[in-house]
Amino acid sequence: MAPGREREMYEVVIVRYGTRDTVRSDVFLNYAFYGAADGPVTVDYFFWLVRGRERTFIVDTGFGSEAGGRRNRTMLVHPVEALRALGVDPLAENDVIVTHAHYDHIGNLAALPNSRVLMSEREYDFWTSPLAQRQLFRYFSERAEIDHLHAARGAGRIGFVEHGYSPAPGITLLETGGHTPGQLMVLVETRDGPVLLASDAVHFYEELARDMPFIAVCDLPQMYAGFQTVRELVATRLHHVVTGHDSSTLQRFPALPGPLAAHAAVIGRLAEPTTPEGRP
Numbered sequence: 001m002a003p004g005r006e007r008e009m010y011e012v013v014i015v016r017y018g019t020r021d022t023v024r025s026d027v028f029l030n031y032a033f034y035g036a037a038d039g040p041v042t043v044d045y046f047f048w049l050v051r052g053r054e055r056t057f058i059v060d061t062g063f064g065s066e067a068g069g070r071r072n073r074t075m076l077v078h079p080v081e082a083l084r085a086l087g088v089d090p091l092a093e094n095d096v097i098v099t100h101a102h103y104d105h106i107g108n109l110a111a112l113p114n115s116r117v118l119m120s121e122r123e124y125d126f127w128t129s130p131l132a133q134r135q136l137f138r139y140f141s142e143r144a145e146i147d148h149l150h151a152a153r154g155a156g157r158i159g160f161v162e163h164g165y166s167p168a169p170g171i172t173l174l175e176t177g178g179h180t181p182g183q184l185m186v187l188v189e190t191r192d193g194p195v196l197l198a199s200d201a202v203h204f205y206e207e208l209a210r211d212m213p214f215i216a217v218c219d220l221p222q223m224y225a226g227f228q229t230v231r232e233l234v235a236t237r238l239h240h241v242v243t244g245h246d247s248s249t250l251q252r253f254p255a256l257p258g259p260l261a262a263h264a265a266v267i268g269r270l271a272e273p274t275t276p277e278g279r280p
Helices: 065-070 079-085 121-127 143-154 205-210 220-236
Strands: 010-023 040-052 056-059 095-097 116-120 158-161 165-168 171-175 184-188 195-199 240-243 264-267
Touching: 010 079, 040 079, 040 184, 116 121, 116 143, 121 143, 121 158, 143 158, 195 220, 205 220, 205 240
Parallel strands: 056 095, 095 116, 116 158, 195 240
Antiparallel strands: 010 040, 010 264, 040 056, 165 171, 171 184, 184 195
């Protein structure tokens, strides 16, 4: 390992904070077109922590209790409490990467009032525009949460990023669109090789395997193109893909030791646990 390379390595913590049971026609776009029988499917809800020796990044913040309850989602552990269990102080000046502005990804941003937020400018512009109030978009957002994004920008706490932006050595943000106008993926260097947090660019592993788009889409050609981008990354450099909602996710990776063991997995665990400030 080259000198200084260790400082560019991160561990990726995957936290399953919520779940719901539904049917396949409720999650795959135009499911009847595939000529397959409908059947049950479990949709899990995650946020992620990218934790290094120098910096920690929170990737998305999950859904809030009220919004999740209204949509009949089961909360397994509150994301803010999960952050505390991981040693993250919600009131600190945390770094938060917002992959997109759906309710289940920005639901607790207001509970991190001093956080610095990184997100796509295209994503922000869309969700603060009149078009976002059309029913097929509005269903996936919460007005109060979008208002919080607007307030955070006014307070100078949002930094807009473009495709390929690196907020720290070893982390690269990839803008894919498709699911939402500015959907981001997060590419992370770990001891176990490069890890792609696909977020909702790929909800389920089956989407990649069978080219089956999710039901919520703003640009179908871009969604297909995003699938192909992920496949090409897998073929050339990726060791792991972490999807946004697949219920098999925690079984694919080692459990995270500690109080969240039942709800969390880890990739590339660092030799020594780190604090949010990056100190061993």
